[in-house]
Amino acid sequence: MATLEKARELVDPALHSAVERLDPHTRLVTSYHLGWCDTEGRSLEGNGGKAIRPALALLVGESVCEDPERALAGAVAVELVHNFSLVHDDLMDRDTERRHRATVWSVWGDTTAVLVGDAMLSLAHEVLADSGSAHAAGGSRILAAATRELIRGQSLDVAFEDRDPVADPVPLAECADMAAGKTGALLAVSAEIGALLSGAPAEVCAAYRHFGAELGMAFQLVDDLLGIWGWPERTGKPVFSDLRSRKKTLPVVWALTNGGESGRELARWLRTPPAGADSEEELRHAASLLDRAGARAWVITEARRRVRAGLAALEATGLDQSLRRRFTDLAHFVVEREL
């Protein structure tokens, strides 16, 4: 997709030069995590993530002013914060694989995963502060506020695990609030920081922020769907992985709330995990309960509704037709990627 490829071309060199600042061990592990090399430091091609967040920051920057370089430090910073959160999340969730590769903690241990995540978070602010932008402090401020939201969301996500689906169910609004923190906040700030660094006025920044927040919710909905029914060959995550860990994702919480008899059966299944691992058959059964409850259809409808709301928020920015088209394309790429 052109917008993503263009963003990669601009962001990659800047991200590389930021990572260069790290000490040799931290740099090696960060480079591995970003898909640039193997565990021994041998160069690899094309293993990185999709870099949706920096692409959004740059697209917004381009929409606000002619010079895309003005948003570049913001694009690098949001990618670093995103990757900091992945390294720490993988550690906390004890996930052993991401993008078909062993996770940082599983290769180098917990200490390295903690330190490498810390280093990326700190580096994000260093890149902003070093950009020479008149809006560097403003960018740092909104990025830190988004990081607080991200931590709040992750903290709620973990707390949800201990809640009994019958005695103490998670209301759908609470689950959506968790997702808004965990995923929405960083996409919102990716759009906003692109606008802010490019000199947009407050109401334009707010409109882009709104777009990013809605896109983030749509993204999370699709991610939850892929975590249940997904294709491992595309996502790098095992099939049924979120069911296996009995995660209270949006489709699950929706089914528990609105799924009638299938929802109640799902609740019973969730609260009685087996002694060992679930069998493939058990997991397929749970997924079919979600399907019968209507959760898959709801996720798709809700994700598309979020995208429409986000695109509507862009009205306030006075974008021309061709730029508007690129936002629509990016949103569709994010949401329709595997639907």
Place this chain on the structure above:
Amino acid sequence: MATLEKARELVDPALHSAVERLDPHTRLVTSYHLGWCDTEGRSLEGNGGKAIRPALALLVGESVCEDPERALAGAVAVELVHNFSLVHDDLMDRDTERRHRATVWSVWGDTTAVLVGDAMLSLAHEVLADSGSAHAAGGSRILAAATRELIRGQSLDVAFEDRDPVADPVPLAECADMAAGKTGALLAVSAEIGALLSGAPAEVCAAYRHFGAELGMAFQLVDDLLGIWGWPERTGKPVFSDLRSRKKTLPVVWALTNGGESGRELARWLRTPPAGADSEEELRHAASLLDRAGARAWVITEARRRVRAGLAALEATGLDQSLRRRFTDLAHFVVEREL
């Protein structure tokens, strides 16, 4: 000590209002770690740390301009970065006690410790960015660079653990470099950020930075000494704790390098840990080897030399007699605290 008490009065309200921004769970755990409350959130008095870093930032600020408030955001930020590193270090080192209290990970688990540390690191930059200072971005930049150094130092410290004291000894210069990263960098930036935010010219910032770096090394030397021979009732750490974990601290590395026969015996002792825990007698024996090697005497001499070098660096700042006296008092407080 007047300088520390005065700093506490200024920093505490600002630190409280920064922590207020965190979500309820993260806020509770942060408040507990900072000594403000127990694990249930019930208020406590006088359990905090000594707050040497913010005191240094504020003392420098006061020395540069009349308004101590200009350095306040920097003082809060360095205290947050220091505490972020403590929470993550306790987790990585699996230390169960700090300041006579259970550590965060040991009460709330690993996930909370990771997230709470992350939140404090991010909050440090938010406080700076939110300060309205014309030098906010500059402050963020040097704070992030110091955090990189801190991570480099911690990463080296961990790597030293795997090195055999005979086949692959750590040279003293490498050990000092590790300590400069782990402890020196944050004290250096504490002094520098106070000067920078208060509008000092570059050469004055550099002089204060130099003072902070030397003070940091002196501090680490004394800390290493306390970690071996220390008084648990004062430090909150068990006696011989660094020997028990066979840490390659400065006095140990010095003894291995310069300690003659006692040093060689210490090397043999270090490389042959017992199956279970060391007996009290074994540890006392190892400590006496360090003593006989001359390591304790070296640490004291070296710490005092560092303080003198730091105070000499202050010449370039043109401080008057009475302010100079306060720097001397602070340095002596840090270094002579238990010697």
